[in-house]
Amino acid sequence: MRLSRYFLPTLKETPAEAQIVSHRLMLRAGLIRQGAAGIYSWLPLGLKVLKNIESIVREEQNKAGALEVLMPTIQSSELWQESGRYDDYGKEMLRIEDRHGRQMLYGPTNEEMITDIFRREVKSYKDLPMNLYHIQWKFRDEIRPRFGVMRGREFLMKDAYSFDMTPEAGKQSYNAMFVAYLRTFARLGLKAIPMRADTGPIGGDLSHEFIVLADTGESEVFFDKAFDGLDPMVDVADGTDLQPIVDEWTSHYAATDEIHDAASCTVDSNDLVTGRGIEVGHIFFFGDKYSKPMNASVQGPDGDTVNVQMGSYGVGVSRLVGAIIEACHDENGIVWPESVAPYKVGLLNLRKKDDECTAACDKLYAQLTAASVEVLYDDTDAGAGAKFANMDLIGLPWQLAVGPRGLKNGVVELKNRKSGEREELSLEAAVAKLTA
């Protein structure tokens, strides 16, 4: 993409309303703009990141055997009256009356709706296990939305729902999502630690929060340094027994400050790491909490009818954009992990008026693009200093700078955004390195 044809309104000034670094950088790097309190438009660069995250989440859900559906944003209130949560949910639920006076709502989550779909279509144990997920916008009418996409009102969530005959089978579905989450966050370039959590309004008695470590995290967390030795990129093939993996990850101490109790924590103080964390995923196993009141049942092999055992599994997809920035930035801007970066390479034409320089850039752009490398090509009239600052701000993994001085010696400069390392390379070597 040529920057001259792109829409990337970056800001030099730090917006006054933004209190945390991810919110500031998302505004400054032109990723989002606010529409109303806690409601954002995603501009082209931000949307690319959001879609990259969504793709990784989707791939890991599919790999775990979950099936993608898409439920609507607007729901009827009736299902929520059946489950008993319509009154419980309070003012966070955006309630809507349609033109015929029917009570509707903007879904804050989908346990009721998916249970309704399930009970209407699935009748036999033979169709289980089943895990249905969707990636859809949700709305929670936060009393005080803040921190940009980290605590917005309209947000993109992946929510999966598992259905099983027995609690034991339900636990296996839970394990599959547990492992999928380990892999998902690792692929997103994050270090995420599963921590035993309260189940809150979702219910049930088994639940883990996945917490990303970031100096600027919203809450304090305490965990055994043994987590450093665990590899989250668990290799899962059909039929792998996941229980030992989940057991290992849950055998070490990990708690948020809400739950942490220094007195009862048995970890040796030399092994206890304290840090700050951001919740990016939350998984629940809640048995028949919804299937019982909503009568979602299947017939078992012996002819008995039983209410299904359910779990739900959420990932905050739009929140992750902020969380990744909280974990991956420096004083000059964002430092995207390569897996989610909107473009892999920023190509800087340092002297646009120099024909040789522009010709070299055009050629590099054509070569890289032909090799399916995603390039953002700064072909604008801006000065070299502004171009470098802008590239640092938007955080693409590689910067390829082309100037008349280097070209005289047949070289261009390749900078790694994360390490800051620079090297001079021939044009051919630069292309070879970036397409390797």
Added chain:
Amino acid sequence: MRLSRYFLPTLKETPAEAQIVSHRLMLRAGLIRQGAAGIYSWLPLGLKVLKNIESIVREEQNKAGALEVLMPTIQSSELWQESGRYDDYGKEMLRIEDRHGRQMLYGPTNEEMITDIFRREVKSYKDLPMNLYHIQWKFRDEIRPRFGVMRGREFLMKDAYSFDMTPEAGKQSYNAMFVAYLRTFARLGLKAIPMRADTGPIGGDLSHEFIVLADTGESEVFFDKAFDGLDPMVDVADGTDLQPIVDEWTSHYAATDEIHDAASCTVDSNDLVTGRGIEVGHIFFFGDKYSKPMNASVQGPDGDTVNVQMGSYGVGVSRLVGAIIEACHDENGIVWPESVAPYKVGLLNLRKKDDECTAACDKLYAQLTAASVEVLYDDTDAGAGAKFANMDLIGLPWQLAVGPRGLKNGVVELKNRKSGEREELSLEAAVAKLTA
């Protein structure tokens, strides 16, 4: 995908509530289920089709130089008060009050919001032309939602918005979308004819509807048979002059019954084709209708400030699923064009209890999948007749049937869903044909 692990609740009976063939088939083939009046959940097979359509729409928008953004579903009412449409829009607009008593709404379209984004960020003619689009759910509170996704309340729309300095440049942006639409609908397997249209509540004086021909279409259309000779897959490279192409496509008579006037129609009666049509796209050029009241302006090369010239361009993405079925079905079910088909091949194991038969199917499934052919493998216990009927219903382009009798002779049967043609082939030849 193995059908035994999929969620495909097909129906033998025709649902009583469905009045048109696409609605009936979408329910019967397990593509959608209704959540509330005019609001649908997309089940796995339906979502795959929706996403295939979305991808083609996106590719052609990108090819035409439009930039993808994503605006939220919930908007503040203030922008609509600025444009003057808040009161005009009537009860079709879903109005919402948030917990703080602020007037919000579920966007039925986005002229106001995109104009607001533009005016806040773009100040110079140098940034033009610009075309921003998004693919997002919209809500229109239809008084009587019906015909499934063809006239739903919550629906997925691609809407693009162009910004230019002058009416002449604006017309070029309009032409780019006109041609992108020709290509889009052709790639979706549809014959779509652009017809001069009323601009309605969007405003402006230049507008075309893109109408898909289908025997079961919602309105009668009249057009010159000369359209049969035009190739919609216009080859567009950077800098191609599109005016002659648009001129050719708009030089022939084409009108919906709302506009058609037999008395003034100059087409020779031998050349006039009458048919039925479904609107799948609508494009508008409306100049400064929104930029003027909302003060969206840029500074021109001579220092003058001018309100930008705008157009908007909609494609009904979810509606297209229904429109394609209206255009592509027979008495046995859906006949998907290959470009949008949820799977390319349906693999039928005609005798699951026969080990040799199952082994052959497993091998074919593995080979085709390894070659990136999307296969839905019916590995269930159902009988051969039910399997064939189900495959006809869901309309995958190819059916590959494997039975013990054929295997004895070393052959499988490959059926083309559209032509009905069947041929017996060796397993190798079948794989070769499907991976060609």
